Amino acid sequence: MSTRTPYKRQGDDMDLPTGKTCADCVHCRRCTQIFGHIPADEVCDFSPSRFREAIPAKRGDEA
Numbered sequence: 683m684s685t686r687t688p689y690k691r692q693g694d695d696m697d698l699p700t701g702k703t704c705a706d707c708v709h710c711r712r713c714t715q716i717f718g719h720i721p722a723d724e725v726c727d728f729s730p731s732r733f734r735e736a737i738p739a740k741r742g743d744e745a
Contacts, residue, residue: 688722696725698733708736 691697704710705721709732713719717727726733 689725691724698724708734
């Protein structure tokens, strides 16, 4: 498997929020497995962008 340079922000409506990458999105797993994205990408291929920030799961022992 080859590696590639992450897609960087282009200044349009497909850019992810500043400081966010595909790894921060709830759809990351699907997009990396099916559509060839990598977690470091900073743009979304879906129009309009379907970026939705993933909320970290809380462990049962945390208060």
